[in-house]
Amino acid sequence: MSGTHTDVPSVVSAPLPSPVPAEEYEQCPVTDIVRRVGDKWSVLVIVLLGRRPHRFNELHRGIEGISQRMLTRTLRGLATDGLVRREVFPTVPPGVEYSLTPLGHSLLGPLSALADWVVAHRDDVAAARRAAAAADT
Amino acid sequence: MSGTHTDVPSVVSAPLPSPVPAEEYEQCPVTDIVRRVGDKWSVLVIVLLGRRPHRFNELHRGIEGISQRMLTRTLRGLATDGLVRREVFPTVPPGVEYSLTPLGHSLLGPLSALADWVVAHRDDVAAARRAAAAADT
DNA sequence: CAGCATCCACGTTGATACTG
DNA sequence: CAGTATCAACGTGGATGCTG
Numbered sequence: 001m002s003g004t005h006t007d008v009p010s011v012v013s014a015p016l017p018s019p020v021p022a023e024e025y026e027q028c029p030v031t032d033i034v035r036r037v038g039d040k041w042s043v044l045v046i047v048l049l050g051r052r053p054h055r056f057n058e059l060h061r062g063i064e065g066i067s068q069r070m071l072t073r074t075l076r077g078l079a080t081d082g083l084v085r086r087e088v089f090p091t092v093p094p095g096v097e098y099s100l101t102p103l104g105h106s107l108l109g110p111l112s113a114l115a116d117w118v119v120a121h122r123d124d125v126a127a128a129r130r131a132a133a134a135a136d137t
Numbered sequence: 138m139s140g141t142h143t144d145v146p147s148v149v150s151a152p153l154p155s156p157v158p159a160e161e162y163e164q165c166p167v168t169d170i171v172r173r174v175g176d177k178w179s180v181l182v183i184v185l186l187g188r189r190p191h192r193f194n195e196l197h198r199g200i201e202g203i204s205q206r207m208l209t210r211t212l213r214g215l216a217t218d219g220l221v222r223r224e225v226f227p228t229v230p231p232g233v234e235y236s237l238t239p240l241g242h243s244l245l246g247p248l249s250a251l252a253d254w255v256v257a258h259r260d261d262v263a264a265a266r267r268a269a270a271a272a273d274t
Numbered sequence: 275c276a277g278c279a280t281c282c283a284c285g286t287t288g289a290t291a292c293t294g
Numbered sequence: 295c296a297g298t299a300t301c302a303a304c305g306t307g308g309a310t311g312c313t314g
Binding site for chain 1: 275277278
């Protein structure tokens, strides 16, 4: 892992001349995806499925705190985006298995980068929040 | 850039024994940060400030579509988390400059990873969405 | 087992108007 | 210039009960 990010490659820094071109950001795909994954449960589900396929109730019990409704919605959303595959086994009782598609699996890498950042800096963020709260008083 | 992510390092895959430990995910810091940055404007603001400091109205005009209210709230949130610094210059008329803190700047790296993923796979996601929409019909 | 349907509470976003 | 205040609208998330 590199220590610093003095220069940042990729689209984040690349296409941004100083005068700011504006409308470019309106339909910014990065924001789009970050929002998709930024809901309350998507990351959790992706990480879980990243380990191995899971059954519906397996996820339901595994996440603890999620409602059936939200789990269903989250899985549907991820499946719609091609990140998760849903397979129904016509057994009795019927079983449904969810797994990461190759596309979904490829998202684990970038997610790891973010996760590493969080782990490395969560104390800084927590300290900043405390400082801000104290400043309010 | 590496082609595949057959094994994914970092916390995303690391601390997840198969039986699923559950409560661990409730206060998952990754979800926490992803949500913070997952709102409608934060990423845009961070990317803009990543290029250079901006004045308030400069950002307001630059993003186009954001309301004063949302820009203020977004900036305040980011400042609270220590990602953005706010500096007031006691000139006439008063000027306020926003810039990324070192902490905020360090987030550009992970954000780049995500951005690269989005750029590389947005067609796949778009195709999956279209396929899902077609399947509904 | 794996959902869907309904109702409800809440937070977030936005339009608009006003201020130091 | 750089906000704050207020009100309205919407989306998200949760509880509960029912179904194939």
